[in-house]
Amino acid sequence: MGKRTSIDHLKWWQKMKNHRYIRIFLFVVLGIITYSLTVTNVIPETLEIDPGTVAEQDIRSPITIENKEETDRLKQDAYESVEPIYSTKTRYAQNQIERINDIFQTIKQVQREAREREEEITAIEREIELLLERAEEEEEQVMEEEDTEELIETLTASIPLPITIDEQLEKVRNIIHEHTAQDLSDETLVTLIQTSEEDLEIAQETTTSAIYAVMSDDIQVDEVEEARTRAERLVINSTDDPSLHRARAMIEMARFGIIANYLLDEEATEEAREQAVEAIDSVMIREGQLIVEEGQMITSEIYNRLALVGLLDDYSIIYPYVGLGILVIILISMLAYYLNDANTSIKTNNTHLLMYVIIYFVTLALIKLVSLTHLIEVNGITYIVPVAMGTMLITTLINSRIALFTSMVLAIVSSIIFNDQSSGILDYSHGVYVFFSSIAGVFFLNKSNKIMRILQSGIFVGLLNVFVILALIMLRNGQYGMIEIGTHMGFAAMSGFLAAVLTLGLLPFFEAGFGVLSTTKLIELSNPNHPLLRKILLDAPGTYHHSVMVANLSEGACESVGANGLLARVGAYYHDLGKTKRPHFFIENQMKIDNPHDKISPQLSKTIIIAHPYDGAELLREHKMPKEIIGIAEQHHGTTLLKYFYHKAKQETDKEVPEEEFRYPGPKAQTKESAIVGIADCVEAAVRSMNKPTPDKIETLVRKIITDRLEDGQFDECDLTLKELSIIATSICETLHGTFHTRIEYPEDISRKGEDKIKGDDK
Template sequence: MTNWKKILTYFEAFKNQYILLTGLYILFALVLFFAMFSNIRPEKLNLVRFSEAEKTIVSPELILDEHSTSLKKNEAMELVSDVYSLKKDYAQNQIDMIDAVFKGISEVEEKLLTQLEAQSSDTEEQTLSKEDQLAQIPVKEKIEILNTILPEEVQIHKEVSSEALGAFFAATPEQRVVARDSAVTAVNNIMSKRIEIPEIDAARQKVESELRYVNISSTLKSALTELCKLAIVPNVVFDKEATEAARQNASDEVEPIYILQGQILVREGEKITQEIYRQLGLAGLLKDKDTNLPFIGLAILILLLISSKYFYFKDTKTNELKYTTIFILICSITIILMKIISLFPKINYSDIGYVVPIAMGAILIKLLINERIALLSSMIFSICGSIIFNGGISGTFNFSIGIYFLTSCIAGIIFLGKHNHRSKILQTGLLVGIINFILISALVMLKNSEIVSLQAVSYFTMSLFSGMISAVLAIGLMPFFETGFGILSSMRLIELSNPNHPLLRKILTETPGTYHHSVMVANLSDAACEAIGANGLLARVGSYYHDIGKTKRPRFFIENQLNMENPHDKISPQLSKTIIVSHATDGAEMLRQHRMPKEIVDIAEQHHGTTLLKYFYHKACQNSEKEVMESEFRYAGPKARSKEAAVIGIADSVEAAVRSMNSPSPQKIESIINNIIKDRLQDGQFDECDITMKELDTVAKSLFETLQGIFHSRIEYPEVTKQKVKEA
């Protein structure tokens, strides 16, 4: 039943933390949304056609003007002339028709000769030869027979005059062969070149020059010339496919017409024409055209930004409500500060965003959380800043400001390094200002602007001011976060390590032996923690305070017993145990009273864990006849719950053991270190922290190397040298 109650308690705690985290993320999303809402909201104007514009209006984004592009494409297509292609097969067709005419004439003669032979067989007397008889047949009759012989697609002979056809019929077969070959050559030569309709007469005139050297009678040449002229026809025709392809190419070569981002659509006082009104509508600046797309896009962007941070915290040890709250609070302050500055009136320049102390957010997050989340947060500031400072052009990004914010944040993180003194933060602010100055110079030159001008000087002034104010604000806000959230930052640790701190002065003046012991433990634990990736600075500062409880009864601890008797010799082992064990709980209580950080208190309380006071336990066993319970001689604990506390516990025992040795050698030191770690491991003192066996081995090596440097062997000077020194 008790287990179920514990489970329910854990569940309720988890549920409450989950609800709080969800609420924080929702609150952060609302801050981001309302900070950028006005910058992405499309500007709606109540404009009337053919009225005068009350102000200059620019395009909020890059827009494709499809209507103008289409008109330009149509104009380009209309400028393309029809494409005419050369049909080479036309020449062959005309040659085939000429050849068909000459073959038809020969067939007509053969047919007539056959008829004459049939007639001659019936008539005994033949006074004329067949050729003469054939010549006496009228040309008209021959043409009629030719019309019946030639196919329908051959029509050229019908255009030839009867006189020309008569000349062909009157010619001998040999002359017709010459005429045919000459005609084929002439037509082929002429029609092998482009002949358009306007050029047909000029092409036909070339027939005479082609036939002037043909060795035939003038009558036959004249008839042949007439036939060849009729055979010459235009061989260039309209090519529909080629024409459409040429027009499509012309259309494709037309560049799309865009309305550029920031392009002036209408100037103040200019009349709003139908074309200007159309462009305003295309840019979404008219009241009759409303859209929710910018708001949906902003919501998606915010969701992505918050998701990246959520999964980062979820997958690391910083997945705590405290760190999430700090992160969201710092980001919200920075973004609200951006928004407030963006609302300031702009005097002769629009880039007032350069004055925003943006590095403040990155510096605070690095100091209070870690470097990686600070780098990731720089992206949020960069993206949000590029939207908030978009110059009043809805839905656009100011990439110059985005680059400036990102560079400024990264510079602050890099220059801050691991040394987090207040003076170092101020130095970081100055260096960030210098980097901002250099970056502004680069941006001004990239825009091809004058490097020496009133506007450029204002940019440079703002960049330097931004860096310095970032440092001042970071220093001013740090105490509020440290106090409000109980954060133990590196800067806070460095402050606590100051020897002038009241508690450290108390240890130094009241227990100088304990102070020296604490400093030695600090050196050992710092190096060991750094070797395993733990917080070395926390280990060092925790070591300074881990034995603060000894200041209550300093003379009961051996390191403070200088030239005096050991008081434990006069009291019982049980009382000695009580005094020794109480220094851990007394120290934790003193640290709480002085409002010391919880991590320091835990180290003081846990550095001995529940280890056994072996010396007094064995002494009690020897002095008592009854059985002595081992549990009565153990520290109250708890056991070490962090790597730092575990390492300090080991270093504390090792330093005390090595210091008690008369002549520590490397072999003895190494043996003592290994035995102490082994005893604590077997005693279960590391069960509640996540230190690994490999890390324990690394800790042992680090402690050995550090102790070797402290207890190194010295040169033994000869006696003669000593005597000479004395004599001198």
């Protein structure tokens, strides 16, 4: 298995995966896949039907739409069905009485002015007569007689002319309303003008009383003449001599005062009609509504309904295609945003993104394939769809949060793909079923990284599917037989089993093809019979034992801070693989032999020691090992200093020895696992060299090593926090309590050099 070649080792993918547009291309592929597999489910169904033919099958509406033509017709009928609303204008009688009173008051005013003119003329004439009488009786001087004559002439000239009837008539007409002046005859007005004040009062009272009496009742427009006749009779009955001009004038005034007071209320009528229109609900053709039954004649009305819902072959609609395109763009855009924002391997690893696209395609193709089984006409067979396979693969190979988000996308897409048995564009029951089935595997599988958990997850998915189907059946409140219910539940349970089987079957192909370091792969790599582990055991047995101890320390420490403990363990097994190239230059492999470093210069020793992480990484690459394992082997020393050989080199020469020459070239730890393996590697070598180790001495040493690395900046490129470093120290100390080994401790004056030598040589 170690020799399998993943896509990351293929030259064409190595060139493409880092291309600036490769991620955009992959997301476009996701959109094309989604659109291609769903477009056939949104193509409008068309029928070859003509008016007057007979329907060969029941035809139901695929959409919900308003029948505007029918709605408008019903609203027009409702508008026209409202009868006009009439109301009695009680104020009209008072208005007419006030109008008649105004006419009489105007006549009275004109009469007063005429009388005042006559009185004025009479007064002047009387004064002239008095002057003449006085002149005759008395003998006056000539001068006084001339003055009297002038005064008489002045008074005579000042006598005004009397107001004639015509002038009074004209004045009345000028004062009263123009419309009133036109309706009343000159004869009537002249008669009233010539009537005495007392008789005029009687005429006014008689006329207004008749008008009030008649207009107290409702008078419609077509009843006005009849009402005027009634008023005329009332006036006649109250007059001694109806033939008199005054009586005729009163009759005309009474007839003039009578108008219709029971009239059309346009505002109330319009309001009532608007309420009637608003009460009419829109005529809707509901999704799934039966438009025509089998054997029914296709009338023009039914034909128009079929055209309205888009079921006629000559009624072209492109909206479903556009709508599906918009929906797919929204789904893929949201998916792309989430995948690029979530802190997972897909964010930076295009190989994992390609794997996600392939899993998505396989899952969607499987959903599409199962959707075609409805043609078999077996109740509930489409519920056998093993959609949980996709989310279980994503959970195992990538990340559970990505799988959860994918569940929502698959639910929406599935509701479109499974709409063959639905009258609408979406089958909500299948959408809900797929959603719960997808997330069930994620929740259960995410609790453990053991391979057997996949089979257990399949059982869990099957059970949840059964309950979901049972809930959906009850929600429909339909009439289902026990056989039909059992069939539905059986297919739902089988879905979980198939999902687990397919996941187990496809998992090795994705692991091998994409170099995914899954739990299965890690367990495989931890096998002691692996060729590289056998090589360490045979060529460097001390290193092998050291690696096993480091693995124990690393796994516990990683799990204590939420890192991948299994990855740290397997990485620790291989982290010192490079020592197999020159095993005897590392102290743990020097069994009863002299230390070869005593015979060579510190610079050469440094070169040999520093080379082992990179020699190991190269061997791992040659064997196509996962990059995570290679990273641990290459990064576990970071850029730490080989202090023992650095100080030895300084002691052997008076020249300045650059510290950089005795540092590992790096890189520093990029992940928590690499950093923790590096700490465990150093701690294991240091504790092994202690004489009579005690828990307190071990804890002091462990925390000192972690502090030194922290101050040296070895954790700058990974996301370990100070709190996590404290937890790691506690975990390592707990693991070391039962694994003390007595080793020779260096003298105090060279303890730091000895410790550095142990750490350097042991790596």
